[in-house]
Amino acid sequence: MNSFKPMKSCAVALATGLLLMTSGVFAQAAPATAGPNDAQIAHIVVTANQVDIDAGKLAESKGSKADVKAFGKMMVTDHTGVNKEATALVEKLKVKPEDNPTSESLKKGGEDNLKNLKALSDGAFDKAYIDHEVAYHQQVIDAMDKTLVPNAKNTELKALLVKVRPAFVAHLDHAKQLQASQGK
């Protein structure tokens, strides 16, 4: 959450609240006694990607700046690609993704984010979307590093997580660039 700048509007405050919920969501995946199993990790990965795909689709249609729309489109393309690979892997491994509280909360957080974004327009939409993308990708990266990768037992699942991590970092960097350019 270090990347957050001070926020003033009610709408943004709501978005912040949602992000804090999202942050807590990932924390649930790593209780002191036991982390998620591979089936749960697979479900978390697919859900986390889908949440960002849905937000990206909205940004493609509702964003006001061309670079925000383009970023949304890239999120849809890249996260769809990651999900295709993740889905192919779990099918190969004959792992059935297992719903879990983290996935459920991610999904709920995504729905709340969409609801918040749909109420905004123009520059307010762009700012809220990009701010969320910065925080969301940071949280996903933290979750990968602290929870998902350390707990993944299957080597191919772990390798997939490690392989796609740089993409999330690239997205985070890109979102930060857009965040810095907001209002310029």
Added chain:
Amino acid sequence: MLRSAAGACALVIACGGGGIGEAAAATGTAHTVVIEAVKYEPETVTVKRGETVAWVNKDPFPHTVTAKGAFDSREIAAGKTWKFTPRKAGEYAYICTLHPTMFGRAYRMRTVT
């Protein structure tokens, strides 16, 4: 810097349009650049004129290999390969137009006689 380098490429490359070098050259693929984890490996590939370079996209999403004014792969889908055969000596700085943060590194194809 990259942009200017890419612009300079246009001066030294004999480019017959988007189709140049896209088919495998008669000499076959001499060099391979792997696109994975949102980067190109190796960062610089040095080839002789007429040799073919293949960019293999191992990421689960598209990338491009674009040297403005010189060559452009357009989108290379996940798991696909794009090949290019330079005809003149020169240095080509290229980027992925889809992922601006890949600009942080200097990716080059250096062609020698």
